[in-house]
Amino acid sequence: MGILKRTNKKFEYTPRYYKSDKEGSPFKMEGKFDEYRSTLNVSRGLKGKLQTAWDELQESRKNGYNRTIIFLVLLFIFLFLWIIDFDLSIFSGT
Numbered sequence: 001m002g003i004l005k006r007t008n009k010k011f012e013y014t015p016r017y018y019k020s021d022k023e024g025s026p027f028k029m030e031g032k033f034d035e036y037r038s039t040l041n042v043s044r045g046l047k048g049k050l051q052t053a054w055d056e057l058q059e060s061r062k063n064g065y066n067r068t069i070i071f072l073v074l075l076f077i078f079l080f081l082w083i084i085d086f087d088l089s090i091f092s093g094t
Helices: 045-061 065-083
Strands: none
Touching: none
């Protein structure tokens, strides 16, 4: 039965604009910000990953991002209330 038995044809494929001096495969799927994550290559298990993520969160709080976000949220709320012409007289008792 040598007629029905076929082997797959193999060939080498390299993309047209692929430069082989770069590291890794051009087909490797990676996240855009993987190189900046400190929790990606931690080999200390789940506890180590959680600890480094917590430390990273504490560091990011020192930079003042939360204060900026709160300021922007308040600004948008007041802008929305101004656009819909919100009247504060509904809160007065008389």
